[in-house]
Amino acid sequence: MTEAAPVQRTGPKAAMDGSRRVRRSAPIVPPQSIAGRALILVIAIMTFLSCLTLGAVTLVRDTATAWQTEIAREATVQVKPAEGLDMEAALEDARSVSASFAGVRQASIVDRAATQRLLEPWLGPDLDIDELPVPRLIVVTIDTSSPPDFVAMRQALVETVPTAILDDHRTWVDRLVAMARTTVTFGLAALLLMLTATVLTVIFATRGAMAGNGHIIEVLHFVGAEARFIAAQFRRHFLVTGMQGAAAGGALAILVFILFSWWASRNLATPEADQATALFGSFAIGAAGYLGVGLVVLLVAGLTAITSHFTVVTFLGDLEARHTDGG
DSSP states (O other): OOOOOOOOOOSHHHHHHHHHHHHHHSOSSOSSOHHHHHHHHHHHHHHHHHHHHHHHHHHHHHHHHHHHHHHHTEEEEEEOOOTTOOHHHHHHHHHHHHHTSTTEEEEEEOOHHHHHHHHHHHHOTTOOTTTTTOOEEEEEEEOTTSOOOHHHHHHHHHHHOTTEEEEOOHHHHHHHHHHHHHHHHHHHHHHHHHHHHHHHHHHHHHHHHHHHTHHHHHHHHHTTOOHHHHHHHHHHHHHHHHHHHHHHHHHHHHHHHHHHHHHHHHTTTSHHHHHHHHHHTTSOOHHHHHHHHHHHHHHHHHHHHHHHHHHHHHHHHHHHHHHHHHO
């Protein structure tokens, strides 16, 4: 009894099976190449810049919100010195008038020592406020849920103390909101441009990889390999590439935010840190900021894979159209 010879299959299906065995040992897209490492570096840089932009937008938004809340909570009465004016009596009269309005929680006079400390950075530590016509301040704490009638308060203050000026900070709040919105808009526009540049870079890298392996792709495509199968090979390769670059860029951005936060906490008592803290808070982007960095990393990796997929499908469609027209 003779043993039956194995059946040898021919045709597109056999070629497909053979091409799959070849691809297990030699993938269509080489996993390591100079171009691949360069693409990882480019994606890492773009992700790093995108995360920094997102973190900066988060800092500006949070700081502006804190400023707006703090400014809206207080108003200021400024009493200017004048000839024959008893400053202490004028301050007490202005404080009483301010505190008498509904919606005012508290009105407190900024004492002489506090006024001198406010002016010390500009006029020096040996300042004697009695020698200069320095205005004095009254801080009025506002009930934000039911603010007072500032027009009536301003009129009553002028009638009682003619040199008193009420500042309800509305102008500052409006400017702050406009500045914050403009900054956030520009930041999001910059983030969109960086993501667009990343997509274009992936398109060029995918077309370069396909050009380098064009003869293999054409053979696989015309012996029966479906476009989605070939595209899946590129998608998998560029997804890994995108994840590597995006993770590196995101990790570096997180490190930068941690270092800035550490620097701010180590230099709390210095004038530089006071100014930076006043402008940007504690440089801590918070849980929402770190979550945003993670989302940017996933977004960049996903865009890399999706872009490569559609680039390959488009290329194969054009290849099929040229073959049909030429055939």
